[in-house]
Amino acid sequence: xxxxxxxxxxxxxxxxxxxxxxxxxxxxxxxxxxxxxxxxxxxxxxxxxxxxxxxxxxxxxxxxxxxxxxxxxxxxxxxxxxxxxxxxxxxxxxxxxxxxxxxxxxxxxxxxxxxxxxxxxxxxxxxxxxxxxxxxxxxxxxxxxxxxxxxxxxxxxxxxxxxxxxxxxxxxxxxxxxxxxxxxxxxxxxxxxxxxxxxxxxxxxxxxxxxxxxxxxxxxxxxxxxxxxxxxxxxxxxxxxxxxxxxxxxxxxxxxxxxxxxxxxxxxxxxxxxxxxxxxxxxxxxxxxxxxxxxxxxxxxx
Numbered sequence: 578x579x580x581x582x583x584x585x586x587x588x589x590x591x592x593x594x595x596x597x598x599x600x601x602x603x604x605x606x607x608x609x610x611x612x613x614x615x616x617x618x619x620x621x622x623x624x625x626x627x628x629x630x631x632x633x634x635x636x637x638x639x640x641x642x643x644x645x646x647x648x649x650x651x652x653x654x655x656x657x658x659x660x661x662x663x664x665x666x667x668x669x670x671x672x673x674x675x676x677x678x679x680x681x682x683x684x685x686x687x688x689x690x691x692x693x694x695x696x697x698x699x700x701x702x703x704x705x706x707x708x709x710x711x712x713x714x715x716x717x718x719x720x721x722x723x724x725x726x727x728x729x730x731x732x733x734x735x736x737x738x739x740x741x742x743x744x745x746x747x748x749x750x751x752x753x754x755x756x757x758x759x760x761x762x763x764x765x766x767x768x769x770x771x772x773x774x775x776x777x778x779x780x781x782x783x784x785x786x787x788x789x790x791x792x793x794x795x796x797x798x799x800x801x802x803x804x805x806x807x808x809x810x811x812x813x814x815x816x817x818x819x820x821x822x823x824x825x826x827x828x829x830x831x832x833x834x835x836x837x838x839x840x841x842x843x844x845x846x847x848x849x850x851x852x853x854x855x856x857x858x859x860x861x862x863x864x865x866x867x868x869x870x871x872x873x874x875x876x877x878x879x
Contacts, residue, residue, distance in 0.1 A: 578632070579610055590615040595660070595765060596636070605633035608773070634772075648707070655706040655716065662761040676749040676764055677715040677724060678771045684711065684742045694740075698732050699724055708768075720751055730783060747771040748785040780879070791876055803877065806870075813858050813871070814878050822850045824875035827868050 583589055591612050596604050602615035603626070613636060616629075629635075648656075654665035681691065692705045695715060703724075704716040717724060729746045736742040749767045754760050774784050778792055795803070813820055822840065826847075829835045837847040851862055860867040 579607060579612065579614065582614065582616075586616050586620050588617050588620065604636040605629055606636045607633050651704065652706050655704060655714075656708065658757070659706065659708065659714070659761060659764045662758055664757045671718070671754060671760060673718065673720065673751070673753055674760075675717045675720075675723070675751045676767055677717065677729070678747040678749065678768060679713045679715065680711060680745040680771070680775060681713065681736075681742055682711050684740075684744075686740055686742060688713075691742075694736070695732075698735065699728065714764075717751075723751070724748070726783060726785060726788075733782060744782070745771075745775055746783050747774065748783075750786055791873065795873065795876055806874065807877065810858065810870070810874055813860070813874055816857070817878065819850060819854050819857070820871075820875050820878060822847070823854050823862055823871050826851065826862060827872050827875075831863060831868070 579591070583591075590602070591614055593612060596602070596613050596615060601617055603618055603621055605614045605616070606612075607614060614633065621629075651667055654667045657663040657665060658668065684691065686694075688707055691713060695703065695705060695713075699715075702719065704718075706714045706716065708714055715724070726748060729748060733744055733746060736744055747767065747770070749763075752763060754763075770786075770789075771784065774781070774789055774792075777796065778784075778789070781792075807814060822836075825839055826833075826836045829839060833844055833847060833851075837844040840847065855861055858871075860871055862868055862871065
């Protein structure tokens, strides 16, 4: 596909790194080859633009997508580092940090309102950086008061319930950095993964690397193998309520008290359900092999 495109547009350019702003080109990202394709605007008609947008992901250099309004010196410095790899002393030390990616499409709130909501809810010294008009990055430096997935879920429900804003979230991993260019590489890798996850798992709202690995594995499994699993454990898949109980139990590290709290039920009621699940399926949730199969089945049922 790329080769044919280059033949059709000899002036087109390819590059592996995210392109910087260049008014001469319209950029597209090829997910298959992991490359950015730039075609000069003068060579593109509206019909061709529509066709290319169906074949590739349209890429707008981030400088043209920053939200309008006041942007602090520190935010500009972080933005320049994350997008272009440019170091700035106003950022300070960054040996140990984590990125939390937030996508807020169709939000009517101003960037300032959203930033204030983040700072007020998480109540800690996080740095906010807008990458596009709808993409906000939270940067954490203090691991001792780290934001948890449950915190993000609670914040998401507040945004949706009080402000009618439905967002998607990706919790990056805590990392140690020795070189400045590592920060930019890690951020771009996480950002690309987040964009892919939003496309492939549109119904999901919360992601972390560990949380999505099973989903990515399932997407690579042959369809005949998936059908075999469904046939083998059809009795499990038929009882959604029981399967959901097993999934929450596994996600909470087989901790009975914590699972009961999450599901708003008495501990004895949960133990009854777990025993019922084992009796019905022959799968013991306390055994790792069985738990892994059950978790995969719960994801297949979503």
